[in-house]
Amino acid sequence: MSVITIERKVLEKNDTLAAQNRELFSGHRLFVVNMVSSPGSGKTSLLERTIEHLGSKKRLAVIEGDVQTDYDAQRLARYHIPVVQIVTNGGCHLEANLVKNALTNFDLKSVDLLIIENVGNLVCPANYDLGETMKVVLMSTTEGDDKPLKYPAMFRNSGALVINKVDLLPYVNCHLEDLKQNALQINPSLKIFETSCTTRAGISQWCDWLAQKVPVHP
Amino acid sequence: MHELSIAQNILEIVQQSLPPEPAPPVKCVRLKIGEMAGVVTDSLEFCFSVLISDTTMGGAKLEIESVPVMANCKTCGNDFRVEDYVFACPSCSSSDLEVLSGRELQVVEVELADEKVEVA
Numbered sequence: 105m106s107v108i109t110i111e112r113k114v115l116e117k118n119d120t121l122a123a124q125n126r127e128l129f130s131g132h133r134l135f136v137v138n139m140v141s142s143p144g145s146g147k148t149s150l151l152e153r154t155i156e157h158l159g160s161k162k163r164l165a166v167i168e169g170d171v172q173t174d175y176d177a178q179r180l181a182r183y184h185i186p187v188v189q190i191v192t193n194g195g196c197h198l199e200a201n202l203v204k205n206a207l208t209n210f211d212l213k214s215v216d217l218l219i220i221e222n223v224g225n226l227v228c229p230a231n232y233d234l235g236e237t238m239k240v241v242l243m244s245t246t247e248g249d250d251k252p253l254k255y256p257a258m259f260r261n262s263g264a265l266v267i268n269k270v271d272l273l274p275y276v277n278c279h280l281e282d283l284k285q286n287a288l289q290i291n292p293s294l295k296i297f298e299t300s301c302t303t304r305a306g307i308s309q310w311c312d313w314l315a316q317k318v319p320v321h322p
Numbered sequence: 323m324h325e326l327s328i329a330q331n332i333l334e335i336v337q338q339s340l341p342p343e344p345a346p347p348v349k350c351v352r353l354k355i356g357e358m359a360g361v362v363t364d365s366l367e368f369c370f371s372v373l374i375s376d377t378t379m380g381g382a383k384l385e386i387e388s389v390p391v392m393a394n395c396k397t398c399g400n401d402f403r404v405e406d407y408v409f410a411c412p413s414c415s416s417s418d419l420e421v422l423s424g425r426e427l428q429v430v431e432v433e434l435a436d437e438k439v440e441v442a
Contacts, residue, residue, distance in 0.1 A: 105434075112428065114335065115427060197324055228324035253407065260407075292410075
Protein backbone atom coordinates (compact mmCIF):
# COMPACT_ATOMS: atom_id res chain seq x y z
CA MET A 105 0.00 0.00 0.00
CA SER A 106 1.50 3.34 -0.93
CA VAL A 107 0.29 6.68 0.28
CA ILE A 108 1.10 10.12 -1.08
CA THR A 109 0.89 12.87 1.52
CA ILE A 110 -0.69 16.04 0.16
CA GLU A 111 -1.85 18.30 3.06
CA ARG A 112 -3.23 21.06 0.85
CA LYS A 113 -6.25 23.30 1.34
CA VAL A 114 -8.97 22.51 -1.18
CA LEU A 115 -9.68 26.18 -1.80
CA GLU A 116 -6.03 27.31 -1.83
CA LYS A 117 -6.34 28.72 -5.35
CA ASN A 118 -9.28 30.89 -4.31
CA ASP A 119 -7.53 31.90 -1.07
CA THR A 120 -4.41 32.99 -2.99
CA LEU A 121 -6.45 35.15 -5.37
CA ALA A 122 -8.45 36.56 -2.43
CA ALA A 123 -5.17 37.53 -0.73
CA GLN A 124 -4.14 39.35 -3.93
CA ASN A 125 -7.47 41.19 -4.00
CA ARG A 126 -7.08 42.10 -0.33
CA GLU A 127 -3.61 43.52 -0.98
CA LEU A 128 -4.94 45.57 -3.87
CA PHE A 129 -7.79 46.89 -1.71
CA SER A 130 -5.54 47.86 1.16
CA GLY A 131 -3.11 49.52 -1.27
CA HIS A 132 -5.97 51.77 -2.36
CA ARG A 133 -7.26 52.19 1.22
CA LEU A 134 -10.61 50.75 0.20
CA PHE A 135 -13.23 49.39 2.57
CA VAL A 136 -14.82 46.37 0.91
CA VAL A 137 -18.07 44.76 2.02
CA ASN A 138 -19.06 41.27 0.88
CA MET A 139 -22.84 41.37 1.29
CA VAL A 140 -24.48 37.98 1.69
CA SER A 141 -28.09 36.88 2.22
CA SER A 142 -30.81 34.54 1.00
CA PRO A 143 -32.53 35.50 -2.26
CA GLY A 144 -35.09 38.23 -1.67
CA SER A 145 -33.86 39.57 1.67
CA GLY A 146 -33.34 43.01 0.15
CA LYS A 147 -29.65 43.24 -0.74
CA THR A 148 -30.23 45.43 -3.78
CA SER A 149 -32.80 47.56 -1.94
CA LEU A 150 -30.32 48.09 0.90
CA LEU A 151 -27.72 49.06 -1.69
CA GLU A 152 -30.12 51.61 -3.18
CA ARG A 153 -30.85 53.16 0.22
CA THR A 154 -27.13 53.11 1.08
CA ILE A 155 -26.15 54.85 -2.16
CA GLU A 156 -28.89 57.45 -1.64
CA HIS A 157 -27.66 58.12 1.89
CA LEU A 158 -23.89 57.91 1.41
CA GLY A 159 -23.44 58.65 -2.28
CA SER A 160 -22.65 62.34 -1.71
CA LYS A 161 -20.27 61.65 1.21
CA LYS A 162 -18.28 58.65 0.02
CA ARG A 163 -17.17 57.44 -3.40
CA LEU A 164 -19.06 54.19 -3.80
CA ALA A 165 -18.70 51.38 -6.30
CA VAL A 166 -20.65 48.14 -6.58
CA ILE A 167 -20.02 44.65 -7.89
CA GLU A 168 -23.31 42.85 -8.53
CA GLY A 169 -23.27 39.07 -8.45
CA ASP A 170 -26.20 37.20 -9.96
CA VAL A 171 -26.90 33.75 -11.28
CA GLN A 172 -28.70 35.15 -14.32
CA THR A 173 -29.62 38.62 -15.67
CA ASP A 174 -28.23 42.07 -15.02
CA TYR A 175 -31.51 43.40 -13.55
CA ASP A 176 -29.79 44.50 -10.34
CA ALA A 177 -27.10 46.45 -12.18
CA GLN A 178 -29.86 48.09 -14.24
CA ARG A 179 -31.62 49.11 -11.02
CA LEU A 180 -28.45 50.82 -9.81
CA ALA A 181 -27.68 52.54 -13.13
CA ARG A 182 -29.72 55.62 -12.17
CA TYR A 183 -27.28 56.48 -9.39
CA HIS A 184 -24.39 57.02 -11.82
CA ILE A 185 -21.82 55.24 -9.70
CA PRO A 186 -19.45 52.57 -11.06
CA VAL A 187 -21.31 49.23 -11.17
CA VAL A 188 -19.98 45.99 -12.63
CA GLN A 189 -22.25 42.99 -13.07
CA ILE A 190 -20.95 39.45 -12.69
CA VAL A 191 -23.31 36.79 -14.04
CA THR A 192 -22.26 33.40 -12.69
CA ASN A 193 -24.43 31.41 -15.15
CA GLY A 194 -25.69 28.98 -12.55
CA GLY A 195 -22.82 29.33 -10.06
CA CYS A 196 -24.19 29.65 -6.53
CA HIS A 197 -21.50 32.00 -5.18
CA LEU A 198 -18.86 34.50 -6.23
CA GLU A 199 -15.23 33.43 -6.27
CA ALA A 200 -12.11 35.54 -5.85
CA ASN A 201 -11.07 35.25 -9.52
CA LEU A 202 -14.45 36.63 -10.69
CA VAL A 203 -13.99 39.63 -8.40
CA LYS A 204 -10.38 40.04 -9.52
CA ASN A 205 -11.48 40.19 -13.17
CA ALA A 206 -14.31 42.60 -12.34
CA LEU A 207 -11.86 44.94 -10.59
CA THR A 208 -10.15 45.73 -13.89
CA ASN A 209 -13.29 47.71 -14.80
CA PHE A 210 -12.89 50.15 -11.90
CA ASP A 211 -10.60 53.08 -11.28
CA LEU A 212 -9.84 52.03 -7.71
CA LYS A 213 -8.07 55.32 -6.97
CA SER A 214 -11.49 56.98 -7.19
CA VAL A 215 -13.32 54.61 -4.84
CA ASP A 216 -13.62 54.68 -1.02
CA LEU A 217 -16.19 51.98 -0.45
CA LEU A 218 -16.78 48.93 -2.61
CA ILE A 219 -19.82 46.80 -1.93
CA ILE A 220 -19.91 43.33 -3.46
CA GLU A 221 -23.43 41.94 -3.62
CA ASN A 222 -22.94 38.18 -3.53
CA VAL A 223 -25.31 35.64 -5.08
CA GLY A 224 -28.39 35.08 -2.89
CA ASN A 225 -27.35 32.03 -0.87
CA LEU A 226 -26.45 31.60 2.80
CA VAL A 227 -24.37 28.42 2.42
CA CYS A 228 -21.86 28.47 -0.42
CA PRO A 229 -20.52 32.06 -0.22
CA ALA A 230 -19.33 31.32 3.35
CA ASN A 231 -16.43 29.24 1.98
CA TYR A 232 -15.16 31.66 -0.63
CA ASP A 233 -13.04 34.54 0.58
CA LEU A 234 -13.17 37.37 -1.96
CA GLY A 235 -10.58 39.53 -0.26
CA GLU A 236 -13.22 41.69 1.42
CA THR A 237 -12.61 43.73 4.56
CA MET A 238 -15.83 42.45 6.09
CA LYS A 239 -18.77 40.17 5.37
CA VAL A 240 -22.15 41.69 6.16
CA VAL A 241 -25.03 39.25 6.41
CA LEU A 242 -28.49 40.53 5.63
CA MET A 243 -31.73 38.77 6.51
CA SER A 244 -35.34 39.80 6.48
CA THR A 245 -37.95 39.32 9.19
CA THR A 246 -40.04 37.20 6.81
CA GLU A 247 -37.34 34.50 6.93
CA GLY A 248 -37.96 33.70 10.60
CA ASP A 249 -35.93 34.15 13.78
CA ASP A 250 -34.21 30.75 13.56
CA LYS A 251 -32.23 31.61 10.42
CA PRO A 252 -28.90 32.18 12.24
CA LEU A 253 -29.11 28.69 13.78
CA LYS A 254 -29.68 27.14 10.36
CA TYR A 255 -26.75 28.89 8.69
CA PRO A 256 -24.25 29.33 11.54
CA ALA A 257 -21.09 29.61 9.42
CA MET A 258 -22.35 32.71 7.65
CA PHE A 259 -23.34 34.45 10.88
CA ARG A 260 -20.10 33.43 12.60
CA ASN A 261 -17.96 34.85 9.79
CA SER A 262 -19.77 38.16 9.37
CA GLY A 263 -18.94 41.42 11.11
CA ALA A 264 -22.44 42.84 10.94
CA LEU A 265 -26.03 41.67 10.61
CA VAL A 266 -28.69 43.80 8.98
CA ILE A 267 -32.21 42.69 9.86
CA ASN A 268 -34.33 44.09 7.04
CA LYS A 269 -38.12 44.48 6.56
CA VAL A 270 -38.71 45.38 10.23
CA ASP A 271 -41.86 47.19 9.04
CA LEU A 272 -43.36 43.72 8.44
CA LEU A 273 -42.80 42.51 12.02
CA PRO A 274 -46.48 42.88 13.03
CA TYR A 275 -47.48 40.50 10.21
CA VAL A 276 -44.86 37.76 10.38
CA ASN A 277 -43.93 35.05 12.82
CA CYS A 278 -40.54 36.49 13.73
CA HIS A 279 -39.48 37.55 17.21
CA LEU A 280 -36.79 40.17 16.94
CA GLU A 281 -35.27 39.51 20.38
CA ASP A 282 -35.06 35.75 19.68
CA LEU A 283 -33.49 36.44 16.31
CA LYS A 284 -30.84 38.70 17.84
CA GLN A 285 -30.17 36.23 20.65
CA ASN A 286 -29.73 33.39 18.13
CA ALA A 287 -27.31 35.48 16.08
CA LEU A 288 -25.30 36.65 19.10
CA GLN A 289 -25.02 33.11 20.43
CA ILE A 290 -23.12 32.23 17.27
CA ASN A 291 -21.20 35.49 17.04
CA PRO A 292 -21.19 37.65 20.18
CA SER A 293 -19.29 40.46 18.44
CA LEU A 294 -21.84 40.82 15.60
CA LYS A 295 -22.94 44.42 15.11
CA ILE A 296 -26.71 44.38 14.51
CA PHE A 297 -28.85 46.86 12.57
CA GLU A 298 -32.63 46.86 12.14
CA THR A 299 -33.78 48.38 8.87
CA SER A 300 -36.67 48.79 6.51
CA CYS A 301 -35.76 49.75 2.97
CA THR A 302 -39.43 50.70 2.45
CA THR A 303 -39.92 53.09 5.40
CA ARG A 304 -36.15 53.85 5.60
CA ALA A 305 -36.13 53.03 9.31
CA GLY A 306 -32.62 52.33 10.57
CA ILE A 307 -30.95 53.24 7.27
CA SER A 308 -29.10 56.22 8.71
CA GLN A 309 -27.69 54.16 11.62
CA TRP A 310 -26.44 51.52 9.18
CA CYS A 311 -24.95 54.12 6.83
CA ASP A 312 -23.33 56.16 9.61
CA TRP A 313 -21.65 53.03 10.94
CA LEU A 314 -20.51 52.06 7.45
CA ALA A 315 -19.22 55.56 6.72
CA GLN A 316 -17.04 55.62 9.83
CA LYS A 317 -15.49 52.30 8.75
CA VAL A 318 -14.26 53.85 5.50
CA PRO A 319 -10.71 55.20 5.82
CA VAL A 320 -10.44 58.96 5.41
CA HIS A 321 -8.27 59.83 2.45
CA PRO A 322 -5.62 62.47 3.03
CA MET B 323 -24.31 23.33 -4.87
CA HIS B 324 -20.72 24.50 -4.42
CA GLU B 325 -19.79 20.85 -3.81
CA LEU B 326 -19.14 20.44 -7.54
CA SER B 327 -16.66 23.29 -7.51
CA ILE B 328 -15.03 21.83 -4.38
CA ALA B 329 -14.83 18.39 -6.03
CA GLN B 330 -13.12 19.97 -9.05
CA ASN B 331 -10.55 21.61 -6.78
CA ILE B 332 -9.91 18.28 -5.01
CA LEU B 333 -9.44 16.47 -8.32
CA GLU B 334 -7.01 19.14 -9.55
CA ILE B 335 -4.93 18.96 -6.36
CA VAL B 336 -4.80 15.16 -6.44
CA GLN B 337 -3.82 15.07 -10.12
CA GLN B 338 -0.99 17.54 -9.44
CA SER B 339 0.28 15.31 -6.64
CA LEU B 340 0.35 12.02 -8.55
CA PRO B 341 3.54 10.84 -10.23
CA PRO B 342 3.72 11.50 -14.00
CA GLU B 343 2.23 9.21 -16.63
CA PRO B 344 1.19 6.50 -16.45
CA ALA B 345 -0.77 7.73 -13.42
CA PRO B 346 -1.16 4.94 -10.86
CA PRO B 347 -4.69 3.82 -9.93
CA VAL B 348 -6.03 5.66 -6.87
CA LYS B 349 -7.88 3.72 -4.19
CA CYS B 350 -9.00 6.61 -2.04
CA VAL B 351 -8.53 10.29 -1.32
CA ARG B 352 -8.53 11.29 2.37
CA LEU B 353 -10.00 14.64 3.31
CA LYS B 354 -10.47 16.63 6.50
CA ILE B 355 -13.70 18.60 6.55
CA GLY B 356 -14.70 20.83 9.46
CA GLU B 357 -18.22 20.65 10.88
CA MET B 358 -18.58 24.33 10.07
CA ALA B 359 -17.11 24.15 6.56
CA GLY B 360 -20.59 24.11 5.07
CA VAL B 361 -19.99 21.06 2.91
CA VAL B 362 -22.61 18.36 2.36
CA THR B 363 -20.46 15.24 2.23
CA ASP B 364 -23.01 13.06 0.38
CA SER B 365 -23.22 15.66 -2.31
CA LEU B 366 -19.42 16.03 -2.46
CA GLU B 367 -18.98 12.26 -2.83
CA PHE B 368 -21.53 12.18 -5.63
CA CYS B 369 -19.95 15.10 -7.52
CA PHE B 370 -16.48 13.61 -7.12
CA SER B 371 -17.56 10.20 -8.42
CA VAL B 372 -19.13 11.82 -11.49
CA LEU B 373 -16.03 13.93 -12.19
CA ILE B 374 -13.60 11.03 -12.01
CA SER B 375 -15.73 8.47 -13.84
CA ASP B 376 -13.96 9.10 -17.15
CA THR B 377 -10.47 9.53 -15.73
CA THR B 378 -7.71 7.18 -14.59
CA MET B 379 -8.99 7.82 -11.06
CA GLY B 380 -12.35 6.18 -11.83
CA GLY B 381 -13.61 4.20 -8.84
CA ALA B 382 -11.53 6.10 -6.27
CA LYS B 383 -13.41 6.78 -3.03
CA LEU B 384 -13.38 9.79 -0.74
CA GLU B 385 -12.62 9.12 2.91
CA ILE B 386 -13.76 12.05 4.96
CA GLU B 387 -12.63 12.81 8.49
CA SER B 388 -15.05 15.22 10.13
CA VAL B 389 -13.33 17.83 12.33
CA PRO B 390 -15.35 19.14 15.30
CA VAL B 391 -15.63 22.83 16.12
CA MET B 392 -13.17 23.39 18.98
CA ALA B 393 -12.47 26.63 20.79
CA ASN B 394 -10.13 28.04 23.41
CA CYS B 395 -11.53 30.38 26.04
CA LYS B 396 -9.33 33.47 26.28
CA THR B 397 -10.71 34.23 29.75
CA CYS B 398 -10.12 30.95 31.61
CA GLY B 399 -7.97 29.02 29.13
CA ASN B 400 -10.42 26.13 28.78
CA ASP B 401 -10.34 24.16 25.52
CA PHE B 402 -13.77 22.81 24.63
CA ARG B 403 -15.95 21.49 21.84
CA VAL B 404 -18.56 23.96 20.57
CA GLU B 405 -21.91 22.17 20.66
CA ASP B 406 -24.93 23.41 18.72
CA TYR B 407 -23.03 26.53 17.69
CA VAL B 408 -23.15 28.05 21.18
CA PHE B 409 -19.96 30.08 21.13
CA ALA B 410 -19.58 30.52 24.90
CA CYS B 411 -17.24 28.81 27.35
CA PRO B 412 -19.09 26.07 29.28
CA SER B 413 -17.01 26.68 32.41
CA CYS B 414 -16.91 30.48 32.72
CA SER B 415 -19.54 31.59 30.14
CA SER B 416 -17.10 33.98 28.46
CA SER B 417 -17.64 34.55 24.76
CA ASP B 418 -14.09 35.79 24.20
CA LEU B 419 -12.94 32.73 22.27
CA GLU B 420 -10.47 31.64 19.70
CA VAL B 421 -11.94 29.06 17.36
CA LEU B 422 -9.30 26.36 16.93
CA SER B 423 -10.90 24.09 14.35
CA GLY B 424 -14.06 23.31 12.45
CA ARG B 425 -13.60 25.14 9.15
CA GLU B 426 -11.06 22.74 7.59
CA LEU B 427 -11.36 21.76 3.97
CA GLN B 428 -8.17 19.92 3.23
CA VAL B 429 -6.83 17.14 1.02
CA VAL B 430 -4.70 15.08 3.41
CA GLU B 431 -3.40 12.20 1.28
CA VAL B 432 -4.15 9.72 -1.47
CA GLU B 433 -3.83 6.00 -1.19
CA LEU B 434 -2.80 4.20 -4.34
CA ALA B 435 -4.26 0.84 -5.24
CA ASP B 436 -1.81 -2.03 -5.05
CA GLU B 437 -1.12 -3.25 -8.54
CA LYS B 438 -1.08 -7.01 -8.58
CA VAL B 439 0.08 -8.44 -11.85
CA GLU B 440 -1.67 -11.70 -12.40
CA VAL B 441 0.38 -14.18 -14.40
CA ALA B 442 -1.80 -16.36 -16.55
